[in-house]
Every structure is written in C-alpha cells, then in structure tokens.
Amino acid sequence: MITYLECEKGFSEIEEWHPGCWVKVVEPTQEEMNILENHFGLPEDFLNDISDVDERPRIERNDGWICTIIRIPITCDSDAAIPFITVPLGVMVKDDIIITLCYYKNFLTTDFIDHTQKRNIDIKAAPDFILRLLNSSAYWYLKDLRDVYRMVADAESELEQSIRNEDLLKIMNIQKSLVIFAAAISGNNILMERLNRMYAGELDRELFEDVSIELRQADTTAAIATQMLDRTLNTYASVISNNVNAIMKRLTSISLILMIPTLIASFYGMNVDVGISMENDWAFGAIAGVGLTLSVLTTFWLHKIKWL
DSSP states (O other), X not given: OEEEEEESSSEEEESSOOTTOEEEEESOOHHHHHIIIIISOOOHHHHHHHHOTTOOOEEEEETTEEEEEEEEXXXXXXXSXXXXXXXXXXXXXXXXXXXXXXXXXXXXXXXXXXXXXXXXOOOOSHHHHHHHHHHHHHHHHXXXXXXXXXHHHHHHHHHHHOOOHHHHHHHHHHHHHHHHHHHHHHHHHHHHHHHHHHTTTTSOHHHHHHHHHHHHHHHHHHHHHHHHHHHHHHHHHHHHHHHHHHHHHHHHXXXXXXXXXXXXXXXXXXXXXXXXXXXSTTHHHHHHHHHHHHHHHHHHHHHHTTOO
C-alpha cells in the first residue's frame, strides 16, 4: 500500500504526491512496485535489496539516490515458532523525494506518524527523518525486549512446576529472537556511525546523541537478556541432568534390593544339594526370611548413603 504524507506539525495523509512529501510503502503489490520504479525512478537494485529479509543495515548510493536500510523488529504470528524477528526498512532519498519501503506489515511507521502528530514535530531534512526512524526502531526494540522478559518469566514459572520439552523449546525460540535482535541493533549502531560521517554538517547533534543513547540502551538490554537466558538454560540443563542421575540411582537401588532374594531363591531352586532339604517344614520360611532380612538391611544401608 502506498500512502503520501506531508509534515506540518506532524505527518498527515494527503491524496496526491507533491515534492517534499513522504511516500510510505508497506507490503507493496506488483502494480505499486511498478509505480516506484517507473514513476519515481527507484533503481531496481534497491527494491531487490530491501526485499531480502536478511539484508544488513547500510547506506548505498546509486544514480543520485541514497538508500538507507534499517532493521526494525516485528512480532510474528502466534503460531510461529520464533516470537520476534527483524526485517529491513528502506529509506530512499533523492532531491525532494523521500520514500520508505517495507515488504512486511509493521507498527513502527504507524506509531512514528502518531508520535509526530502528538508532539507536533516538524521534520524538514532527510537526515533527521532517518534519525527519528532509528529512534523509533530503538523504542520498539526496547518494547519487544520487555515482552521477551515477560515470556521468559512465564516459561520459568512453568518449568518450576514441571520440566517439559515444550517449555524448553519455547525458551530456545526466545533465545533465537534475542540473537536476531542483538545482530540487528548492532547493525543499526554501525549505521549511525556511517550517517554521522555522511551528514556531519546536517545532523541535529542533540537528536543524534539521543538516538545513540537509545540504541546503546537497546543493545545493552538485549545483551543482558541473552546472558540471563543462557544461564537459565544452563541451570535447567543441570537440573535435568541431576534428575536423571537421581532416577538412575533409585532404579539401581531397587534392582539391588530385589536381586538379593532372587539370588538366594535361585541357589535353592537348583537341582543340587545345598544343605536344606525341602522336606523340612521350616525350609521355605528360613529361605524367605534370610532373603527378606538381607533386603531390609540393604534398604537401610542405601537410605543411609542417600541413594533412596
């Protein structure tokens, strides 16, 4: 979908494009792609690069255009294995044309528009526009990371009651999202350095510092969450290993207790003279009593050494 917006104390939608307005493109159809390529003259290479879900954050020039690719977070569907991923958002600038393109539905640009309207923000220069989009991306990373903390806490609560494979797999998938977040935020931080070199005299320095702080905070938060999740998984791996060892000890102890009377009965079940005639009335009781006594003593000894 293509939307045209102009900035007068915040972005507002207009019906037709005019020089200096923002062309917002989300989930474009093939017809809309043709408009971008034929009407606005966007290079096909830019369109292909942004369509690559793994495209890294960077700045590239081509035929007078400057393409800036930012990685932004999106929330996956409830039936998806990984709860959060990142996708590329392209910002293409040439003279008085500003176009953003994202092949995936996202709430970042919508929230960005609402924010500029609430704060009555005027954005006239392309570098400041890119910086504010980066600032919005940092906000959404921090917001999604708070959701990650909540999901981890829920999974840990379930694991405290019963360690199930489903809960461990859920934590592992959350860990994948954190790794994806960390790589994307790191790429956006590198992009900030490139913007500082390219637009050194045009950037709002105060805004630049604010965005840098927000991205560093998001980077630190993602790193801390990753470390905590790694330690959580290692702890539960140790708990599972300890539980397995405890179960094996109990099974071994039970086998040993049951083996003693079985061994004694096996000796007296052989067709050889073992000193007690089965014609004696007390033979069965004596054999059973000896086996039971040895089993009780073995049980007491295993309990004493904490195997039972």
